[in-house]
Amino acid sequence: MGKAKINFEIEEDVLANAKAYVARHGGSLNKLVSALFSQLGQRLDAPDIDPSKKILFDLSCGKISLMEATRLLGFQDAGYTLHLMAEEGLPMKRLSEETIKRQAAESLEAMRECLLPSKDKAKRSTKKTIHQHS
Amino acid sequence: MRPILIPDSGPLFSLAAGDLLGLLLKFQTAITDVVKEEAIDRGTLPGASTEAVRLHQFYVSNEKSIQMHQTQVGHSIQHLRQTSPNTPLPPNAGEISIQSLLIGLSVSKGPKPIVLFEDGWFLRNAAALHGSCILVSTEAFLVNAQSLGLIPSAKEARAAISNLRPYACREAKIIRKDMER
Numbered sequence: 001m002g003k004a005k006i007n008f009e010i011e012e013d014v015l016a017n018a019k020a021y022v023a024r025h026g027g028s029l030n031k032l033v034s035a036l037f038s039q040l041g042q043r044l045d046a047p048d049i050d051p052s053k054k055i056l057f058d059l060s061c062g063k064i065s066l067m068e069a070t071r072l073l074g075f076q077d078a079g080y081t082l083h084l085m086a087e088e089g090l091p092m093k094r095l096s097e098e099t100i101k102r103q104a105a106e107s108l109e110a111m112r113e114c115l116l117p118s119k120d121k122a123k124r125s126t127k128k129t130i131h132q133h134s
Numbered sequence: 135m136r137p138i139l140i141p142d143s144g145p146l147f148s149l150a151a152g153d154l155l156g157l158l159l160k161f162q163t164a165i166t167d168v169v170k171e172e173a174i175d176r177g178t179l180p181g182a183s184t185e186a187v188r189l190h191q192f193y194v195s196n197e198k199s200i201q202m203h204q205t206q207v208g209h210s211i212q213h214l215r216q217t218s219p220n221t222p223l224p225p226n227a228g229e230i231s232i233q234s235l236l237i238g239l240s241v242s243k244g245p246k247p248i249v250l251f252e253d254g255w256f257l258r259n260a261a262a263l264h265g266s267c268i269l270v271s272t273e274a275f276l277v278n279a280q281s282l283g284l285i286p287s288a289k290e291a292r293a294a295i296s297n298l299r300p301y302a303c304r305e306a307k308i309i310r311k312d313m314e315r
Contacts, residue, residue, distance in 0.1 A: 059254070061254075062253075062254030062255075065144060065226065065229070065252065065254065065255060066143070066144040066147060066252055066254075067143050067144060067172060067226070067228055068225055068226060071222075071223075071225060076176060076179055076181065076182065076186075077147075077173075077176035077177070077179070077182055077183050077185070077186040078143065078144070078147045078172075078173070078183075078185070078186075079147060079150075079151075079182070079183020079184060079185035079186050080183050082147060082151060082183075082185065083183065092252075092253065092254065093253055093254035094253055094273065095253050095271055095273060095274075099271075100271065100273045100274050100277060101274075101277070103269070103270055103271055103274035104270075104274040104277040104278050104281070106268070107248060107268050107269070107270040107274060107275075107278060108278050108281060108282075110137055110245075110246065110248050110268045111139075111161070111248060111270070111275075111278045111279075111282065112282060113136060113137055113245065114136055114137045114138065114139050114161045114162055114248055115160060115161060115282065116136075116159075116160060116161060116162055118160075
């Protein structure tokens with residue numbers, strides 16, 4: 001069967017993720033996209049995904065929160081959900097480095113203001129006050 | 135007046151997984167009644183996870199340093215339980231209770247509180263709370279903790295969380311593959 005060329009647009013971070021995947025696992029972007037496309041019909045015929053795996057997958061994609069996943073899975077606390085994610089080899093959703101840097105920059109001053117005086121500083125301050133009074 | 139740091143349940147479990155809960159004591163930390171119920175109180179139940187037990191022990195040891203705020207959401211749930219004692223927490227109750235607390239705090243005209251949410255939360259909800267507080271993800275919180283000299287390395291802290299959190303699995307698989315080559 002002949003080959004055809006297609007063009008499409010995707011988010012830069014999605015492309016970077018795909019390139020990293022290819023770098024880790026070998027092959028090429030062409031082969032990866034072809035493999036994904038060729039699975040589409042098969043997936044329609046495949047049996048339904050296990051509901052608990054769907055919940056874990058939604059958590060991994062950031063569609064639902066850890067607590068919501070815990071509730072849906074019927075666990076008594078979220079620690080079990082974290083461990084199940086680990087067993088299934090599913091990562092928690094992570095923000096892009098750019099977003100983390102931006103958030104950190106936006107919140108640094110507020111976090112500094114929120115800091116409690118360290119115990120050493122408090123002790124030094126108390127000693128100073130006592131010294132001044134004596 | 136010092137702003138308060140309000141962690142949601144997800145980051146509490148993450149910090150517990152990495153044994154990093156002590157970081158919260160460096161700040162003026164406050165939790166809502168609902169977050170306490172869904173994260174901390176679970177550690178008292180038989181068969182509680184390691185993280186839940188760790189959270190509960192941390193809270194009991196430092197109860198005086200952590201403010202606990204009653205919220206309208208928590209109050210409504212308690213009211214419901216007077217007639218139906220087994221009423222479970224509704225979906226996203228922790229997040230809603232934090233929003234309820236933020237509304238209360240906005241009346242007092244104090245400094246904007248800092249709210250610590252799990253990383254995935256930002257993809258869904260960040261716009262809803264924009265303006266009423268300073269939002270920070272767990273990862274950004276760790277980056278700033280390093281900048282403030284509270285931890286030696288955000289990367290190491292992330293790795294500590296990863297030892298129990300699922301990032302660890304992915305990294306471990308990559309390392310194993312590299313070793314097999």
